[in-house]
Amino acid sequence: MKSTADKLVDEYLDRLNRELAGFPRARRRELVDEISGHIAEARADLETENEAAMRTLLDRLGDPADIAAEARERPAAPRAKASGWDVVALILLLIGGVIFPREADRDADRPVRPCSADLPANDRDIGRILFRRRGHRDHLHRQRAPW
Amino acid sequence: MVAPQDALLAQMRRGTLQYCVLALLAEDERYGFDLVRGLAEMDGMVTSEGTIYPLLSRLRRDGLVETTWQESRAGPPRRYYRLTEAGRAALEGFRLEWRRFRDAVDHFVERTARS
Numbered sequence: 279m280k281s282t283a284d285k286l287v288d289e290y291l292d293r294l295n296r297e298l299a300g301f302p303r304a305r306r307r308e309l310v311d312e313i314s315g316h317i318a319e320a321r322a323d324l325e326t327e328n329e330a331a332m333r334t335l336l337d338r339l340g341d342p343a344d345i346a347a348e349a350r351e352r353p354a355a356p357r358a359k360a361s362g363w364d365v366v367a368l369i370l371l372l373i374g375g376v377i378f379p380r381e382a383d384r385d386a387d388r389p390v391r392p393c394s395a396d397l398p399a400n401d402r403d404i405g406r407i408l409f410r411r412r413g414h415r416d417h418l419h420r421q422r423a424p425w
Numbered sequence: 426m427v428a429p430q431d432a433l434l435a436q437m438r439r440g441t442l443q444y445c446v447l448a449l450l451a452e453d454e455r456y457g458f459d460l461v462r463g464l465a466e467m468d469g470m471v472t473s474e475g476t477i478y479p480l481l482s483r484l485r486r487d488g489l490v491e492t493t494w495q496e497s498r499a500g501p502p503r504r505y506y507r508l509t510e511a512g513r514a515a516l517e518g519f520r521l522e523w524r525r526f527r528d529a530v531d532h533f534v535e536r537t538a539r540s
Contacts, residue, residue: 305482312457312478318500319458340473349479 297346
């Protein structure tokens with residue numbers, strides 16, 4: 279027969295599994311494995327295992343809904359994979375000037391610096407702006423970024 | 426209802442906790458439970474211990490930490506987390522930003538401090 283402590287742990291892990299239902303299998307399993315490992319380690323650390331001690335232990339772990347919320351709230355960092363905008367920005371940055379040449383590029387007499395008369399800004403500039411925005415989002419990762 | 430002070434702490438923790446994890450792992454590799462207890466030693470760093478695991482999973486997927494399984498004398502094998510080169514660089518980047526930010530905040534709030 280199962281002890282009360284075992285039942286509490288089972289209940290907790292069941293709830294966690296349900297909260298993580300929307301996640302890919304591998305991620306759900308990783309989280310549930312890690313947390314059941316944590317529970318096993320914490321249990322082994324208990325001086326006396328009783329219901330109160332087990333409830334305290336599970337309280338410290340937190341509500342399974344909070345754990346799932348944390349998993350949802352923090353998607354992979356932007357660095358990990360390029361978004362659609364990053365790809366568009368990169369393409370425009372590289373070849374935007376060829377596809378949409380500025381007047382100034384064709385006419386050497388006009389100033390090369392863009393001015394309000396050149397508005398709307400051509401797409402090469404939009405590419406630069408998108409990259410800057412991305413750079414801002416990656417503020418703390420800047421050290422690793424090649425640009 | 427959440428007290429304003431609690432909400433503020435939660436936000437500050439949100440921005441900095443992952444770097445505290447990286448900093449702990451910069452000293453030595455650790456398994457999850459050991460890492461969580463290391464963080465919990467400092468008051469206010471961890472409120473729900475279980476939320477560290479989604480964070481670790483994300484750091485791993487981002488390539489900032491890597492994991493290895495190691496046998497344990499106490500029970501089943503443990504998954505150890507270790508800092509990668511990218512993780513070390515991210516920590517160093519944060520350290521520079523953090524010092525600047527901390528100094529900037531101190532500049533304003535400390536000059537009128539009464540204690």
